Amino acid sequence: MKRKLIFAFLIFLGITLNFYAQNSEGKLDDFSRIAIVPYVASQVENIPLSAKNNLQSKMAQMLTANGIAGSTNYNSQFIITPNVSVLSKNVVGAAPPKVAIVLEVAFYIGDGVTGVKFGSTAINVKGVGQNENKAYIAAFRNIKSNNKEVKNLINAAKKRILAYYNDGCDFIMKEAGSMANQNKFDQALYNLTSVPAVSKDCFNKAQEQIAIIYKQKMNRDCDVLLTMATNAWNAGQNYDSAEKAGFYLNQIEPDSKCYSKVKSLASDIQKGVRRNSDREWDFLENQQNNLAEIEKNRLITSREIALAYANNQPERIYNIQGWW
Template sequence: MKKFNKIFLSLLFIAGLNFSQAQTAAKKSADDSGKISLTAFVPEQTEKIPDGAAGMLTNKINQILSQNGMGSSAYNSRFIITANIVVLTKDLTATAPPMTAMTLEVTLVIGDGFEGRKFASHTVTVKGVGTNENKGYMEAIKLINPKNPEIQSFVASGKSKIIEYYNSNCANIIKQAKALEQQNKLDEAIYMLTSVPDASADCFNKAMAAAEPLYKKQIDKECKTRLMEATTLWNANQTVDAANQAGELLSAIDPQSSCFGEVKVLSAKIGKRVQEIDKREWKYKVDSEIGLEKDRIKAIRDIGVAYGNGQPKTVNYNVRGWW
């Protein structure tokens, strides 16, 4: 009976997850694009540009994302938005002091930086005048308007192609995640599954259903590790400091993990001893309400985000032939 109940609850969770995501997709379709994140990437330019101008170009790309409802990825995602600048004219003005006048052709591209596939592009021409070349570049880049209808159309087209990618490759993404699971690379598998955006509703639901058992394995693994560390700390030195160190470990354990019963036993033991030696309630009392079903999607995604943030900060994206 217990085994049946566990299976039933698991199926109920997945069904509820699917229903919840379907409701979200129906009620918030206007916000779907905000759930697709791209990495802003400025490669080595056709013509070398000053560092200050390159930094402003990156900021402008992020503005284009945020002001058009897209997310800016904190880590190196598969999909990127990038730009290349070609100098059309560069002149010194006949003013005193002389100024540098720049005319720039800026080509924006959204695509798959891993496979080198271009999804959408848009070229804009801007002019700027500054006291030197760097400032001339920067003044021109400032004039790129993220709310320009043509830029909005460009972003929408890129978003559509990304959703199409996930819809077409969903089965393969889940297959790759399962292969990573077999290699005991649970973090990476969860990262791959949680990279699927909400905007691809059908694939998102399938990916989250596939991520659920991986998440369970991961929290069970972490529970055993943290419980062992906390037990070792406490057994070695039963002081308030040791109790607090153990408490930090225990409080990070998901209540849905398989060894949480042992966590509660150790927590109660430590709390009782702290009361005896310190005459006050232990501040690290384990809360069994943390991490319940309503927080599960966020908890699963947090593992993926943590894995992504731990990856190398520089990636050799393939943008050959994009300009």
């Protein structure tokens, strides 16, 4: 079921983003725009945890304000990361005293996988709070999303990232094909769906390869699941073993290369259940109902599937050595 939903989403995503790309870049959502992830590295020391979270949210706001897919949950290879220096810190006032700080916040954008830094800028901000934590949060809140230096940094990064897709598209396609040949289908599909629609030619190539690689994944899954279903049925050849076999059979796409064997096994199981336990097993009817439900709900669930697919990717280990 999950794989069928993902495939429905991939097809719908391709159609939707192609429409957006041809009509208005300003209307593009996070899956069609260039993506940069806000990332606060462990090297940024002496900042309270809640203040770090606030700074990460602030960077996401900055990215979104400048036309970037800046979700903190989207696992992009491109990152914006800060370094914070305390220029001054004083206790002011009397009852109760407050903490006043002046910070230099430097922002760096680059490829967090290869370690290539695209550029950086730094701004000074002030914050006052009842304690140090609140003073940091107040300072980070004073960072303006439309800050001129930050805007220039992001715009320059956009050009570098767009060039990455435009100039390196053949490599991206080749790498995805190599992953598929190693049965790393999910990783290949994820990389291909990460190509932004603003890189029109590369995006179109990616959409074509998504269909090819998903077909390869679907056929391999069919072979694996069919074997598991056969073993489950042969283990008992009764109603319980039929239900276990059905669990695997229901995950197989009807368009899979081995689906004629799926129907043959299902027919054998139906006859075997009827003969050995005098009961009915209605796998084929149930599967048709499942397909009808998928078709009915795919437009409603496509966005949720997209977010789940992105959020379930392994967390990247970013390489920012030497950025500051």
